[in-house]
Amino acid sequence: MRTILGLFILLFLPGCSSPKQQSPAGEINKEIASGNYTRATALIDSIISKGEIGELQKRTFLFTQDSLHRVKLDFNRTRDDIILWIKKNRLFTPSDSMLNSWEQSKALEFRIIDGEKRYFRNAAPNLFRVDESARGLTAGSPPGTDVPLDTLLIDAFNNKTGSDIKGKYLLPEKRMKARYTLTVNADAVPEGEILKVWLPFPRKDIDRQTNVELLATSQSDYILSDDKTVHTSLYMEQKTVAGEPTVFWIDFQFNSRGEWFDLSEIEAVPYDKSSSLFQRYTAEQRPHIGFSQNIRQLTDSVTRDAQTPVEILQAVYRYIAANYPWASALEYSTIANIPEYVIENRKGDCGQVALLLITMLRYKGVPARWQSGWMTHPGEVNLHDWAEVYFEGTGWVPVDISFGRGGPIPIPPGREFFMSGIDSYRLYLNTDFSGDFYPPKRYPRSETVDFQRGEVESGQWNLYFDQWRYRMNLSSQ
Known part of the structure; x- marks a missing residue:
C-alpha cells in the first residue's frame, strides 16, 4: 500500500500549511492508509464545503479525492471475479491456498478498499504473465x-x-x-x-x-x-x-x-x-x-x-x-x-x-x-x-x-x-x-x-x- 499512500501524503502537504489545516489532512491520510476511501472522501467534502481554504488548497484536496476514484476504478475485481477468469481462461479452479500464496508474492495484485479485498482489473491475466508457478498449472500460453x-x-x-x-x-x-x-x-x-x-x-x-x-x-x-x-x-x-x-x-x-x-x-x-x-x-x-x-x-x-x-x-x-x-x-x-x-x-x-x-x-x-x-x-x-x-x-x-x-x-x-x-x-x-x-x-x-x-x-x-x-x-x- 505504501506506493499509493505515499502519493496522497505528498499531495496533501503542500496545500495544508497552517496548524489548523494539518489535523484534518492528517486524519484524511490516516483513513487512506487504512483503505477507508469512502470516509476519506467524506472528510474532503466536509473541508471543502466549509469554504475556509484557498483555491490552490481546494484543488489539492479535489485531486486527492479524484485519485481515490482512480484507484477504485483500477481495483474493481472481487475474488470471485479472479476465480471465474481462471476457470474460464486457464481451465482449472484455484484453491484458497494458491490465491493466498500469489497475493503474498504480489503476483496477484490487490488493495483493501473500504474493508473489502479488491483486485486490480487485470490481476488475473497478469498472474499468468509474471508467475511461473501459475503458468505451470495450465497448458495454455500466457496472455498477450x-x-x-x-x-x-x-x-x-x-x-x-x-x-x-x-x-x-x-x-x-x-x-x-x-x-x-x-x-x-x-x-x-x-x-x-x-x-x-x-x-x-x-x-x-x-x-x-x-x-x-x-x-x-x-x-x-x-x-x-x-x-x-x-x-x-x-x-x-x-x-x-x-x-x-x-x-x-x-x-x-x-x-x-x-x-x-x-x-x-x-x-x-x-x-x-x-x-x-x-x-x-x-x-x-x-x-x-x-x-x-x-x-x-x-x-x-x-x-x-x-x-x-x-x-x-x-x-x-x-x-x-x-x-x-x-x-x-x-x-x-x-x-x-x-x-x-x-x-x-x-x-x-x-x-x-x-x-x-x-x-x-x-x-x-x-x-x-x-x-x-x-x-x-x-x-x-x-x-x-x-x-x-x-x-x-x-x-x-x-x-x-x-x-x-x-x-x-x-x-x-x-x-x-x-x-x-x-x-x-x-x-x-x-x-x-x-x-x-x-x-x-x-x-x-x-x-x-x-x-x-x-x-x-x-x-x-x-x-x-x-x-x-x-x-x-x-x-x-
Whole structure:
C-alpha cells in the first residue's frame, strides 16, 4: 500500500500549511492508509464545503479525492471475479491456498478498499504473465504482451543502410496516415459547457519522424503546440449538447524511420560533464527518477563488472529484460514512484521499465531520457514508451527495453536489437514526461506522466478516462 499512500501524503502537504489545516489532512491520510476511501472522501467534502481554504488548497484536496476514484476504478475485481477468469481462461479452479500464496508474492495484485479485498482489473491475466508457478498449472500460453511483429523487423533489418555516423544504420522508411478520435460521453458535463481537449499530434523535432502534415480537424479553430512543450498536442474546444456525445477528431500523416546502432562500432569518448546535456540527463527528476538507496544498491550490483557507458547500458538492459516481465499496469497517476514500484512488484509495462532503466543509467552517470507515443505495427497499434541513451561522439541512441523482452529474433543482434535500435513503426509524441501543455491545462491531468490518449477538461474540472474514450485508426505504406 505504501506506493499509493505515499502519493496522497505528498499531495496533501503542500496545500495544508497552517496548524489548523494539518489535523484534518492528517486524519484524511490516516483513513487512506487504512483503505477507508469512502470516509476519506467524506472528510474532503466536509473541508471543502466549509469554504475556509484557498483555491490552490481546494484543488489539492479535489485531486486527492479524484485519485481515490482512480484507484477504485483500477481495483474493481472481487475474488470471485479472479476465480471465474481462471476457470474460464486457464481451465482449472484455484484453491484458497494458491490465491493466498500469489497475493503474498504480489503476483496477484490487490488493495483493501473500504474493508473489502479488491483486485486490480487485470490481476488475473497478469498472474499468468509474471508467475511461473501459475503458468505451470495450465497448458495454455500466457496472455498477450506488447512484443512487436518481429517479422517486420527481420525484413527491415536485412534492408538497412549505412549513415554518416559510425555504427548507425537506417531502416526502411514508412509513411503513416492516421485519424485520432476522442469521444466524450453524453452528459458527462451539463449542457452548454465548453469542453477543452488536447489531442496527440506527431512531433516535428524528431529526426526519425519527418514530413508531418495536419490534414483535417473536426473544429475549424484549433491551436497546435508546434513542439513548444515536451508533449505535442492539438487543442480544440466544443460546446456540449444534452444527450449527445461530444466528438473531436484530427487527420494527420507522417514518415517514420527506424534505426539501429551497432554498439561494437561505437568508440568510447569521455562525457563532457560540464555540459548542460550531461547535467540535465544524469540528474534526478522527482518523483519518478530518484537515486534512493534501493536504486543505488541494485544498480551497483548489476553494473559491478561494467566499465564503459556501453557496458553499463548492456548490464542494465539485460538485467531488466531478464527479471521484470511485462504486465498490464496501474494508471501511472496512482503510483508515487514508478521504478520503485517495478522493483517491489517484480513486473512492469513499457513505460514502467523504461523509467527504471533511465533511473539506473542516470545514477551511473550515463545520460538517458524518456520518449513515447504509439507503436504502429499493422494490427498492433497501441500506446508505447521507450528511452534514449546518449553516448558522447555518437549522439542519442534509442533503447526499447520493453521490446527487449521475448523470444529470439533471427537477426544478428537478436532481441538485443532493441538495446540500441528502434523499428520504423512509431508515432513520436513526447520527449520527456510530466511536462506542461500548450495552451496550459488548468486542472490536474488524467495521465500525470505520459501523454498518448489525450486530455479533457471543462470549466469546472478535469474529465478522467472513465468519462471519454479514444481511437486511433492508422494505415501505413
